[in-house]
Structure formats: structure tokens, C-alpha cells
Amino acid sequence: MEKCSYAKKCGGCQYQGIAYEEQLKEKEKKVRKLMKDFGKPEPIIGMENPYYYRNKVHAVYHHQRNGEIISGIYQEGTHKVVPVEECQIENQEADRVIQTIRRLAVSFKIKIYNEDSGYGLLRHVLVRTGRKTGEMMVVLVTASPVFPSKNNFVKALRKEHPKITTVIQNINDKNTNMILGERNVVLYGKGYIEDELCGCRFRISPNSFYQVNPIQTEKLYQKAIELAGLTGKERVIDAYCGIGTIGLIAAPHAGEVIGVELNRDAVRDAVGNAKRNGIKNARFYQGDAGKFMVAMAEEGEKADVVFMDPPRSGSDEAFMNSVVTMQPEKIVYISCNPETQVRDLKYLTKKGYRVVRICPADMFPFTVHCECIVSMTKV
Ligand code: SAH
Numbered sequence: 001m002e003k004c005s006y007a008k009k010c011g012g013c014q015y016q017g018i019a020y021e022e023q024l025k026e027k028e029k030k031v032r033k034l035m036k037d038f039g040k041p042e043p044i045i046g047m048e049n050p051y052y053y054r055n056k057v058h059a060v061y062h063h064q065r066n067g068e069i070i071s072g073i074y075q076e077g078t079h080k081v082v083p084v085e086e087c088q089i090e091n092q093e094a095d096r097v098i099q100t101i102r103r104l105a106v107s108f109k110i111k112i113y114n115e116d117s118g119y120g121l122l123r124h125v126l127v128r129t130g131r132k133t134g135e136m137m138v139v140l141v142t143a144s145p146v147f148p149s150k151n152n153f154v155k156a157l158r159k160e161h162p163k164i165t166t167v168i169q170n171i172n173d174k175n176t177n178m179i180l181g182e183r184n185v186v187l188y189g190k191g192y193i194e195d196e197l198c199g200c201r202f203r204i205s206p207n208s209f210y211q212v213n214p215i216q217t218e219k220l221y222q223k224a225i226e227l228a229g230l231t232g233k234e235r236v237i238d239a240y241c242g243i244g245t246i247g248l249i250a251a252p253h254a255g256e257v258i259g260v261e262l263n264r265d266a267v268r269d270a271v272g273n274a275k276r277n278g279i280k281n282a283r284f285y286q287g288d289a290g291k292f293m294v295a296m297a298e299e300g301e302k303a304d305v306v307f308m309d310p311p312r313s314g315s316d317e318a319f320m321n322s323v324v325t326m327q328p329e330k331i332v333y334i335s336c337n338p339e340t341q342v343r344d345l346k347y348l349t350k351k352g353y354r355v356v357r358i359c360p361a362d363m364f365p366f367t368v369h370c371e372c373i374v375s376m377t378k379v
Pocket of ligand 1: 209210211239240241242243244245246260261262263266287288289290309310311
């Protein structure tokens with residue numbers, strides 16, 4: 001494929017113009033270097049077709065001085081909006097939805113929000129797609145709750161994109177870098193979409209985390225569960241569980257699953273997802289994973305396997321210290337940032353754990369980011 005024409009200004013794809021095989025080699029090299037004290041990584045799990053993988057697509061809208069409305073992304077490190085019509089890594093239908101909304105905003109005379117003056121309504125749009133189900137969620141982020149002619153707007157949008165199964169208005173009236181605000185108003189449909197991973201069905205709410213590359217997510221989860229070596233008896237903790245995906249896919253191979261997650265919407269999704277899949281041996285708790293683990297350890301609770309999948313910043317000592325107290329036989333650490341993962345591995349390997357396998361996976365082709373699963377066992 002030709003090099004993306006926005007690459008320089010966007011900055012989202014640092015590996016634009018580099019052959020995919022080369023990208024994989026670069027990532028392998030990086031992980032090998034980072035993990036040198038812990039062992040030799042296995043070959044990276046790559047994609048067959050590394051394009052159009054992102055199921056979550058975001059655009060910011062901007063009213064230009066000449067009256068034209070553009071949609072796109074912020075130029076790296078700035079608040080200047082770069083117009084983007086198509087993207088090599090985003091779901092193509094989602095990109096078309098973003099263009100349609102731009103056209104409809106003109107015909108419905110919807111005012112685009114201006115960050116400097118604070119006037120205007122429409123700020124961002126977020127589109128999420130269920131790869132297996134084809135369901136589509138559109139989140140219209142507005143600066144105020146008042147959305148004139150919203151029903152006709154939604155009707156016109158659905159007419160052009162019948163795949164849209166739910167439309168949500170998210171109200172973000174703060175002057176912030178965060179895309180989504182806290183309040184959601186369902187304008188059409190159920191207010192969430194569903195998707196399938198590894199044979200399980202998942203409900204995904206607008207503010208819940210969901211992996212952006214579903215093809216690779218299936219391979220990632222399969223690998224993580226393989227590394228856990230479950231026999232059907234284990235008590236498993238799924239820490240930083242999001243909507244419960246890893247724990248629920250593992251549940252049929254385990255005795256019991258306990259999930260913990262900070263985001264309330266995601267926890268609600270996880271509880272619903274257990275029911276949706278007829279899984280009775282999984283429970284989910286809302287809270288900080290570190291505090292939750294400290295409380296479990298203090299009560300003398302035990303676990304056999306801990307899956308941990310923290311955000312980019314990695315885990316904290318409270319969490320890891322309690323894991324060490326609970327003495328699980330195995331820890332499977334999934335990370336989207338091997339740098340913080342290495343920091344955490346240093347801690348765990350000093351406290352009685354040994355690295356067994358290191359498996360990098362490419363969840364984000366064309367970007368520098370690399371995912372890495374590390375399994376550990378009690379010495
Ligand atoms: N395992 C899930 C989610 C991984 S992303 C999946 O594969 O989909 C990391 C998750 O950690 C997010 O859902 C985020 O909301 C959650 N999180 C962030 N900080 C947390 C904390 N301190 N305690 C618990 N969960 C946290």
C-alpha cells in the first residue's frame with residue numbers, strides 16, 4: 001500500500017513506509033533488548049493483513065475560518081486539527097460514518113464546538129464496531145445537553161449507515177484533553193454494542209475499555225490462557241479485567257474466576273457478560289486492583305493463577321506486594337507497555353517468581369507500540 005499522506009502531521013503511525021516484516025523485526029528487537037535479564041522472547045505474533053484493524057475510531061470536528069467543517073485528528077502535540085478522510089489502520093466503514101456526520105452537520109446546521117471561545121455543540125465523534133457481529137456504535141460528543149433536531153439527525157445518519165445499531169450523545173462540557181465526558185444519553189438503540197471473541201459474546205459500553213484490534217486480541221487471549229496452563233480446578237484472578245474478556249474466556253477451564261476493574265461501566269458490562277455466556281463461576285468487583293488485592297491478601301485469601309493486564313503505566317507495588325503474599329503458582333502478565341512491564345518484572349523476580357515465557361504480540365501495526373505476555377511461576 002502507498003505511504004499514508006497524513007503520516008507526517010498525524011504522527012499516529014511511526015512505522016509508516018516501513019515494510020510490515022521489518023516492523024515486526026523492530027518490535028522483536030526492542031522486546032529482546034528490554035527483556036534480556038529475563039529470557040529470550042518467542043517470535044512475535046503478527047498479523048496476516050495489518051491494515052484497517054482498528055475497531056475504535058475517533059475524530060475531532062473543526063469549523064474553519066472559511067466556513068468549511070473538517071474532521072480529523074489533532075496534529076501531534078498540538079490542538080491544530082488535521083483533516084483526515086481515510087486511514088490505513090481504521091475500520092473503513094467507521095471512517096465513512098465520520099464523513100457522513102460532517103456532511104449532515106452542515107445540512108442540519110449543527111454548530112461545531114470551538115475550543116477557544118467555548119461556543120458550539122459538536123466536539124468529537126467516536127465510532128466502535130463489533131467485528132464479528134457487525135454492530136456499530138456512534139458516540140456524538142457534545143459540549144452541552146441541548147441537541148436540536150437530534151431525532152432527525154440520527155434518522156438521517158442511520159439511513160446512510162444501516163449498520164449503526166446504537167447512537168449515544170456523550171456530554172463533555174469540560175475544557176479537557178479527555179474525549180468522553182461522564183454523561184451518556186442514548187439517542188437510539190441499546191446504548192452498547194456486542195462483539196464476539198474466542199467464542200464468547202461481550203457487551204461493550206461507550207466508556208468501557210475494549211481491545212482495538214479484535215483479530216490479534218483472540219490470538220493474545222489464547223496465548224495468555226495457554227500460558228496459564230489451567231486444568232479446571234484453579235482459582236483465577238483477572239486483574240484490570242475491563243469488560244471481563246480474559247476471565248470469562250478462561251472460566252470454563254478454571255474452578256473459579258474473580259475479576260477486578262476500576263471503571264464502573266466496564267464492571268457492569270462484565271457482570272452482564274458472565275450471564276450472557278452462561279458462566280456461573282465468575283464474579284466481578286469494582287475498585288482499584290491494588291487495594292482489592294491488599295484486602296484479599298489481608299483476609300488470607302489465596303489464588304492459583306493471576307492474570308494481570310494493567311494500563312500503560314503498569315501496576316503498583318501495593319498490587320504486586322499482595323500478589324506475592326497470596327503466592328499464586330502462576331502469574332500471567334499482559335502488557336501494552338513492555339517498559340513498565342520490565343520494571344514490574346524486576347520486582348516480582350526479586351520476590352520469589354521466575355519468568356518462564358515471553359511472548360510479544362503485534363496489536364498495533366504501523367505504530368511503535370508492542371504488546372507482550374510474560375508468564376511467571378513461583379520458584
Ligand atoms: N483485560 C482487559 C482490559 C485491559 S486495559 C482487556 O483485555 O480488555 C486495562 C484496564 O484497567 C482498563 O479497563 C482500565 O479501566 C483498568 N484500570 C486502570 N487502572 C486501574 C486500577 N487502578 N485498578 C483496576 N483497574 C484499572
